[in-house]
Amino acid sequence: MENNVFAGQYKGRKRKDILFRVAVLVPAGIVVALLFLIMAQVVVNGGKALNLDFFFQQQKPFGEVGGGIVQAIVGTLMVLAVAIVIALPFSLLTSLYLYEHKGSKRADGLLNVVNTLQGIPSIVIGVVIYTWVVVPLRTFSAFAGGIALSIVMLPLMISMIKESLDMVPVSYLEAALALGVPRWRAVVEIVVPAAASGILEATGLGIARATGETAPLIFTSFGNPFLSLNFGGPVSALPLVIYEYIKSPYDDWHQKAWGAALLLVLFVLSLNLFIGTRKKR
């Protein structure tokens, strides 16, 4: 008798369990399908634009079919180079500060500042660097774009490098100190090399994050229809080309925008995969 009551209850509970499973699986399936769809469209539409000219030719004058986006590829590499030259040393030194002053009020305060910096919308970085660099130099430049991107990269790299420093066993440091090595040398020659792969990963993720940023570049590196190797002048970049081309009325340019998008996604993706496989090891 009692057993039957429980059996009846269990049936209802089992039904609820199945309903719940369907209720979460269906929306999750929609999400996965949507994400696949977006990826597929980027690959298919972008693939049509790819040919040798696309990589090695400059942009043709408005409305002419053909040409390529070499100016944007080179421009992106230029601003990234400036950004990494600034961001890597500063993020390494700052995370070493956090490592050396672990647990102190100052370090906690600094960590808060770093987290807040990470949340700053990239467009805000754009207008501030415009004021700091573009206005005094009186010109848009690859240099200004690189500084803006370095500020995008800094907080991300600082928190990642700090984590990998913290993962180095304390005994390494202690052993070095016990042998009478000065603290700074123990940190620089023992702890930093032990965290080297983490530092590399942080740099890779920083680059991946900065490569796609458009908003900080609009007011700093500005864009340029011609190939330019001048760090003191305006240069194009892949995201800028996408933004500009899709607004144009030319089908050829729309296709190039997709091509640039595919290039951008492939670059970011391979960086992420590279880091992912390293992490598993």
Place this chain on the structure above:
Amino acid sequence: MNDRRFNVLLSFAALVIVFIFAGFLFTLVVQSLPAAKQEGAAFLYGSEWNPVTTRFGALPFIIGTLMTSAIALVIAIPLSLSAGIVMGEYVNSGWIRSVLNTLINVLASIPSVVFGLWGIEVVIPLVRKLALLVGAPPYGAGILSASLVLAIMIIPYMSSMTREALVNVPAGLREGAFALGLTKQEVVTGIALPFAKKSIFAGILLSLGRALGETMAVTMLIGNATRIPKSLFSLGNTLASVIASQFNEAASEVHRSAMMGLALILLVITMIAGWFGRTLMSKGMGAYGK
């Protein structure tokens, strides 16, 4: 080089980081003063933004920002929670889990401008058809298009935060519940979700912070009108998108200064959302011993 100099060097780098942040606030405040002087407090609640007559009120953009982010959250929350629950609770097979994880990571790293491109070519035509069906002006671009793409952009982020929160639920709680004969659904809704709710809510707030400051995709999809949006199909602008679309064409000093003011408002709003999210996150982590 000795220990003292090494410390000075590190402190110098740390100070630079602090100065960058302080400098951001200082620069935005100083640069927005001319507009603030001209408009007074009306800069915050004025509903007219007209560079020609130099009237600058930020209200249309504040409303646009809150509206697009709110709609995006309403769409993204149920989808992300479901996806997070599936990834955290239901997928046991290793390779499906890693495929899902990779897919989510890939989407989280796709640049905003690519989502904007996709939105222009895919979402705008769909929204235009929808607008014709319901008899709204068929711009295609507008609040709804921007919100839809914004929702898709924050889904990967929000669902991986939800999964993280669920994975961090102590296994003992779950095992105990199963041992008592609870069904999967009862364990998830009765044990895991309540335990993880602070972290999940923190994830939602951090996603909101992203949505508020998101620039490129929104700029490309929202239609860039400087009026207060009246409906889902209205053209509009967010704080970020109006800066992106007008800053380089600023006609006057005060126009540029007004946009610095918008950047300051945006910075303050996102800082508040981020600060709440992080506080909740650390509380959520501390809920169970560690």
